Amino acid sequence: MKYFKLPDLGEGLQEAEIVEWHVKAGDTVKADQLVVSVETAKAIVDIPAPYDGVVAKVYGGDGDILHVGEPLMAFEGEGDAGTVVGRLEGGGSSQDDQFFVGAAPSTREHLSARATPAVRQLARQLGVDLNALSGSGSDGLITRADVENASQAERDKFGGEKLRGVRRSMALNMAKSHAEVVPVTIFGDADLHRWGAARDPLIRIGKAMAAACRVEPVLNSWFDGKSLSIKHHEKLDLGIAVDTPDGLFVPVLRDVGNRHAADLKEGLNCLRADVKARSIPPKEMMGATITLSNFGTLFGRYANPIVVLPQVAIIGAGGIRQEPVAMDGQVVIHPILPLSLTFDHRAVTGGEAARFFKALVEELEKPEST
Amino acid sequence: MANDLSTDKPAVDKKVSLLEAVNLAMHRAMSEDENVAVLGEDVGVNGGVFRATQGLRDTFGFKRVIDSPLAETMLGGLVIGMAAQGLKPVVEIQFMGFIYAAMEHLVSHAARMRNRTRGRLSCPMVMRSPMGAGIRAPEHHSESTEAMFAHVPGLRVVIPSSPARAYGLLLAAIDDPDPVIFLEPTRLYRMNPQTLVDDGKRLPLDTCFTLREGSDITLISWGASVHETLQAANALAEHGVSAEVIDVACVKPLDLDTLEASVRKTGRCVIVHEAPRSGGLGGEIAASLYERALLDLQAPIQRVTAPDIPPPLYRLEQLYIPSVEDILHACDTALNYA
Numbered sequence: 001m002k003y004f005k006l007p008d009l010g011e012g013l014q015e016a017e018i019v020e021w022h023v024k025a026g027d028t029v030k031a032d033q034l035v036v037s038v039e040t041a042k043a044i045v046d047i048p049a050p051y052d053g054v055v056a057k058v059y060g061g062d063g064d065i066l067h068v069g070e071p072l073m074a075f076e077g078e079g080d081a082g083t084v085v086g087r088l089e090g091g092g093s094s095q096d097d098q099f100f101v102g103a104a105p106s107t108r109e110h111l112s113a114r115a116t117p118a119v120r121q122l123a124r125q126l127g128v129d130l131n132a133l134s135g136s137g138s139d140g141l142i143t144r145a146d147v148e149n150a151s152q153a154e155r156d157k158f159g160g161e162k163l164r165g166v167r168r169s170m171a172l173n174m175a176k177s178h179a180e181v182v183p184v185t186i187f188g189d190a191d192l193h194r195w196g197a198a199r200d201p202l203i204r205i206g207k208a209m210a211a212a213c214r215v216e217p218v219l220n221s222w223f224d225g226k227s228l229s230i231k232h233h234e235k236l237d238l239g240i241a242v243d244t245p246d247g248l249f250v251p252v253l254r255d256v257g258n259r260h261a262a263d264l265k266e267g268l269n270c271l272r273a274d275v276k277a278r279s280i281p282p283k284e285m286m287g288a289t290i291t292l293s294n295f296g297t298l299f300g301r302y303a304n305p306i307v308v309l310p311q312v313a314i315i316g317a318g319g320i321r322q323e324p325v326a327m328d329g330q331v332v333i334h335p336i337l338p339l340s341l342t343f344d345h346r347a348v349t350g351g352e353a354a355r356f357f358k359a360l361v362e363e364l365e366k367p368e369s370t
Numbered sequence: 371m372a373n374d375l376s377t378d379k380p381a382v383d384k385k386v387s388l389l390e391a392v393n394l395a396m397h398r399a400m401s402e403d404e405n406v407a408v409l410g411e412d413v414g415v416n417g418g419v420f421r422a423t424q425g426l427r428d429t430f431g432f433k434r435v436i437d438s439p440l441a442e443t444m445l446g447g448l449v450i451g452m453a454a455q456g457l458k459p460v461v462e463i464q465f466m467g468f469i470y471a472a473m474e475h476l477v478s479h480a481a482r483m484r485n486r487t488r489g490r491l492s493c494p495m496v497m498r499s500p501m502g503a504g505i506r507a508p509e510h511h512s513e514s515t516e517a518m519f520a521h522v523p524g525l526r527v528v529i530p531s532s533p534a535r536a537y538g539l540l541l542a543a544i545d546d547p548d549p550v551i552f553l554e555p556t557r558l559y560r561m562n563p564q565t566l567v568d569d570g571k572r573l574p575l576d577t578c579f580t581l582r583e584g585s586d587i588t589l590i591s592w593g594a595s596v597h598e599t600l601q602a603a604n605a606l607a608e609h610g611v612s613a614e615v616i617d618v619a620c621v622k623p624l625d626l627d628t629l630e631a632s633v634r635k636t637g638r639c640v641i642v643h644e645a646p647r648s649g650g651l652g653g654e655i656a657a658s659l660y661e662r663a664l665l666d667l668q669a670p671i672q673r674v675t676a677p678d679i680p681p682p683l684y685r686l687e688q689l690y691i692p693s694v695e696d697i698l699h700a701c702d703t704a705l706n707y708a
Contacts, residue, residue: 005415059428069415071428086507088420090387090560095600097532097564097581101574103628104583104614110635114665 001056001074006066013040015067018060027055115142126151166247174306181307182345186357190364193334202294203264208363210236210257216356220289222310223347239288242275249275252288301338312347316340385563391533392422395540398570400430409436410462419464446472450480453495463499467510480549481524492547502594502644503681504557512681514645519551520622526550527622531596533564538573555594575620578628584614588632591642592618595692599642602697630662637668638704642692647675669707672700
């Protein structure tokens, strides 16, 4: 609305009494049309409309006193928006203003776990979900004891016997390898008919692996998946999987390529005795560059053995059996050694593995050296 | 004088701006309680510099709607006297830059009346003033110095950011037996009008308002910056980030319980205010949240504020006011911290 205020009527008069309104709200008026008669101390004055418009409201009735500058009547339409300085923008987003007094319902419901960083770390190590606990500390703080109790309760729920020592490391190492290594296995057979009667194949397999490593040295490597780096070995230090009632032991037979068979045999017997007596020093079980699992002495033919990090290959030797084979057009019975080569395809190509395997079998199929 | 106020009041089913909501609340308060009086420069005949008091004088007369001289110091003293004698004065200061002349009265008398008289007197006054930049006005019409008042024990400081909160909080401020500094974001005066029911319902003075419920990050703001903060929350939602938006509204005393609960839920927090950074209330809120919710935080609390300068002339105003991009940048830091 626009306001028409009581104008200065001259002669220093500050107020006037309304005598009669000639228009009312809703009337359309023209400029200079008589709208109201007022009486001052001096005279009756007729006040004209200042401009054309529609009367929205008149202020004061007959007999009311108005002061100069006070609203006399209001016109409809956009009025004075105020503000002597600045500009007020209208509009803005048409988003509805909806709000919660105080916190949102989800905030009220939410009760996150509160725990010190040390307790959070402990919970992570023990695999305890903090959000599933209710803290016994002040204001719901989860304490170290709460986490330990929850962990104990979880173990008690499963029951069973806690793994220790070698079995525990087997569980951890195998899971780690399984999670990381990209394993590929090749199967093949070695025909041992040129061998003599005495058949302890382990030393021969070891020597043959050393020969195969000379053909494809990459199989005799360590690989680090984090830095994507490979480390080649000059010597073959053979890890030999030994089954014991306590679990899997892998003592290391050093420098298989350069030592005599008899020397190796003596070393192997020594390691086996140490394992059996549980007196093998830890360093004798570290640093293998390839592993051999001679499971065939127990049972079995082929396998997918697990590559033990950071090695890139493992040989599985199955049980030697008499098998009919075709030779010079005749079916003959030969002793056959089934072999499995599992390699980490991150570090070794299929071609390298196959050439290694071929060299290994060719070496094994030679007559026994004396 | 004509006393029919219905024609000057916006109808209840109409969309109402924040400015009109302030006007409605004063109409309501004056008609409910004859002790409520409005005074200030140009508030009567002129209806106030922004027309917030339009129609009050016609309705309630010049004895209750008083045009004062241009003298804020006098206004500060006058309303304390009126309040001490049982009236409920609502005084308008035309711009926040003019409020400092009344500071001595506010700090030394209004804020301490209850304490100094050992509870025998209180000071039920409201000092209204527009606040903030963004209307192309000079610097002393554009500032946000709410922290100065929040620092004074005994003063309440209230900053609405929507018509509904302006209406409900101003009514509550007028009811309140202690002095309230009621700061109205000028930039929002006419923006985003809302349907408002003029039912006289008060909103609590001691609580935050959760404008948007979320689970990934808490955005805390007040005053005109709530507008940009809500826009930032919309932008985050488009990227699948669920932001909770809280309008602090009552910046003194602070409803830290609500802020703490939200931050404990989300673990991440950005505080947005138009006031300069140093000594701003963002620091106060951040410190309180670190005290209360350190173990739930996933990232350092971020602040988005104006720089430590007076508001610039209007060409540079948009660089001064925290923008949606500024807020999103801070959210990015908080969300990707760890």
